[in-house]
Amino acid sequence: MDAExxxxxxxxxxxxxxxxxxxxxVATLATAVLGLPIGVLLFVTERGLFLAxxxxxxxxxxxxxxxxxxxxxxxxxxxxPLTQIIAGTTIGPLAASVPLSVAAVAxxxxxxxxxxxxxxxxxxxxxxxxxxxxxxxxxDVLVWEALPGLVRAGTITLISLIGLSAMAGIVGGGGVGDxxxxxxxxxxxxxxxxxxVVVLVVLVQLIQWFGDWLAKRLExx
Amino acid sequence: xxxxxxxxxxVSVRFGAIxxxxxxxxxxxxxxxxxxxxxxxxxxxxxxxxxxxLERPQAGRxxxxxxxxxxxxxxxxxQLRQGxxxxxxxxxxxxxxxxADNIAFPLRVAGVPxxxxxxxxxxxxxxxxxxxxxxxxxxxxxxxxxxxxxxxxALATHPAILLCDEPTSALDPETAGxxxxxxxxxxxxxxxxxVVVSHAMxxxxxxxxRVAVMDHGRIVExxxxxxxFAAPEHPATRALLRREAGLDLPQPAQGAGIRLRVAIHGxxxxxxxxxxxxxxxxxxxxxxxxxxxxxxxxxxxxVLVRLPADAPVSAVIEHLRTGGAQxxxxxxx
Numbered sequence: 001m002d003a004e005x006x007x008x009x010x011x012x013x014x015x016x017x018x019x020x021x022x023x024x025x026v027a028t029l030a031t032a033v034l035g036l037p038i039g040v041l042l043f044v045t046e047r048g049l050f051l052a053x054x055x056x057x058x059x060x061x062x063x064x065x066x067x068x069x070x071x072x073x074x075x076x077x078x079x080x081p082l083t084q085i086i087a088g089t090t091i092g093p094l095a096a097s098v099p100l101s102v103a104a105v106a107x108x109x110x111x112x113x114x115x116x117x118x119x120x121x122x123x124x125x126x127x128x129x130x131x132x133x134x135x136x137x138x139x140d141v142l143v144w145e146a147l148p149g150l151v152r153a154g155t156i157t158l159i160s161l162i163g164l165s166a167m168a169g170i171v172g173g174g175g176v177g178d179x180x181x182x183x184x185x186x187x188x189x190x191x192x193x194x195x196x197v198v199v200l201v202v203l204v205q206l207i208q209w210f211g212d213w214l215a216k217r218l219e220x221x
Numbered sequence: 222x223x224x225x226x227x228x229x230x231x232v233s234v235r236f237g238a239i240x241x242x243x244x245x246x247x248x249x250x251x252x253x254x255x256x257x258x259x260x261x262x263x264x265x266x267x268x269x270x271x272x273x274x275l276e277r278p279q280a281g282r283x284x285x286x287x288x289x290x291x292x293x294x295x296x297x298x299x300q301l302r303q304g305x306x307x308x309x310x311x312x313x314x315x316x317x318x319x320x321a322d323n324i325a326f327p328l329r330v331a332g333v334p335x336x337x338x339x340x341x342x343x344x345x346x347x348x349x350x351x352x353x354x355x356x357x358x359x360x361x362x363x364x365x366x367x368x369x370x371x372x373x374x375a376l377a378t379h380p381a382i383l384l385c386d387e388p389t390s391a392l393d394p395e396t397a398g399x400x401x402x403x404x405x406x407x408x409x410x411x412x413x414x415x416v417v418v419s420h421a422m423x424x425x426x427x428x429x430x431r432v433a434v435m436d437h438g439r440i441v442e443x444x445x446x447x448x449x450f451a452a453p454e455h456p457a458t459r460a461l462l463r464r465e466a467g468l469d470l471p472q473p474a475q476g477a478g479i480r481l482r483v484a485i486h487g488x489x490x491x492x493x494x495x496x497x498x499x500x501x502x503x504x505x506x507x508x509x510x511x512x513x514x515x516x517x518x519x520x521x522x523x524v525l526v527r528l529p530a531d532a533p534v535s536a537v538i539e540h541l542r543t544g545g546a547q548x549x550x551x552x553x554x
Contacts (some may be wrong), residue, residue: 123312123315127330128275132327133299136330147317
């Protein structure tokens with residue numbers, strides 16, 4: 001590795017971090033907007049619950065399982081037409097955000113469903129017997145009571161997203177993981193690879209630490 | 222006390238092939254405290270939950286203040302539930318909300334403005350004796366305090382009916398007693414109609430005006446509490462009472478003579494009848510087992526007494542019955 005590479009490394013890394021931030025940011029937003037409602041839907045449509053709807057639940061459950069069981073690289077390719085429609089292109093970090101979002105939404109929806117399942121059914125019963133609407137029950141009881149669990153689920157999803165975003169380099173998404181593969185692996189620039197991996201480790205640690213802190217705080221307050 | 226408040230008319234609830242509530246008819250007067258007692262699985266909780274339609278019956282009608290509620294749905298159903306409070310065995314408090322927020326929940330559901338909510342919550346905390354604990358989380362409160370919050374929450378919207386599902390079963394005996402006192406007090410002060418489910422007779426004896434015993438989904442016996450304790454008729458009632466009173470003796474019966482199961486209630490000095498009987502026939506009464514206590518504010522004595530073999534048994538029984546006692550010859554079962 002030459003002096004020029006050393007000089008450009010910080011700039012490359014900064015650029016890659018920006019791309020990772022964009023991809024992960026868009027997917028996180030999509031997760032919050034779509035993943036949480038789908039997780040709620042999976043839970044409340046279950047048999048015996050207040051919005052029980054077996055056909056709907058089966059359909060949504062099946063779709064999330066299909067997405068989760070498809071290897072991400074293949075999902076990336078399969079979703080190219082959808083990416084073209086939504087992002088207007090199939091190249092670049094914004095395009096990569098589309099399959100990332102789809103994967104993250106399905107992944108988080110299942111984790112959210114599990115977190116909601118931890119809410120004591122007695123609380124649902126108390127809210128129902130007070131005459132609460134489904135909307136109030138979902139927002140003020142289910143989601144509110146499951147918030148620490150949902151934050152933990154979000155933390156896991158976010159960290160998985162950073163891992164997945166490395167693969168998004170295949171459609172020219174860029175990002176830190178992609179940097180590690182292209183420069184560190186293909187070009188045998190070991191220091192670059194080490195540097196990017198260190199950046200990723202630090203990033204993941206920070207997210208985990210913040211997620212744990214927030215969840216604990218929510219449990220107490 | 223007013224007229225009929227709540228009327229269940231041939232109500233049945235089925236879960237698949239299982240009939241949880243089987244053709245139950247029950248009328249409850251305004252301001253009355255009625256116990257639903259039975260072994261677990263007898264259908265008492267399910268029956269209770271039909272009153273606010275947490276369970277919808279497959280057959281029968283339910284009238285509250287002469288309005289049929291069975292087919293209510295949507296906003297009308299939620300309106301109904303806002304007018305009926307419910308207290309749970311495991312309290313079912315919202316874990317991430319303070320005591321005050323728990324109590325405020327039904328008020329928010331009912332759309333009560335914020336200032337009015339705060340005033341009402343403070344009032345309710347005082348009512349249940351938790352004035353200083355507004356900001357406490359459920360887990361910072363003892364079981365008894367949590368149930369007090371549960372009761373305050375159930376009362377928030379001024380319901381006329383309070384449904385209590387095993388309200389004291391998760392509490393130690395002393396705390397259970399204080400909750401019973403609170404419920405009785407609320408019934409008297411607010412004129413609430415209470416329906417109380419319990420698997421234990423003991424929990425309802427000081428609270429309920431009347432007890433309905435359930436067995437296999439049916440009400441098998443329903444009468445004023447003191448009468449039920451003094452003169453239980455149905456085998457299910459007797460089984461419940463005997464298990465708790467501990468009046469069962471080891472087999473075979475020990476000692477000679479004829480053993481009588483005697484129940485006397487009402488009079489403050491109920492057992493005076495027994496000593497009077499002993500004097501009258503000049504016999505020794507040997508007490509094998511017994512319990513003297515208070516049920517629904519009356520004295521109740523339940524004893525197993527042994528008569529000498531040469532005693533005039535039928536005359537003794539006759540004398541006791543004339544004195545107001547329920548008497549039966551105990552065959553050891």
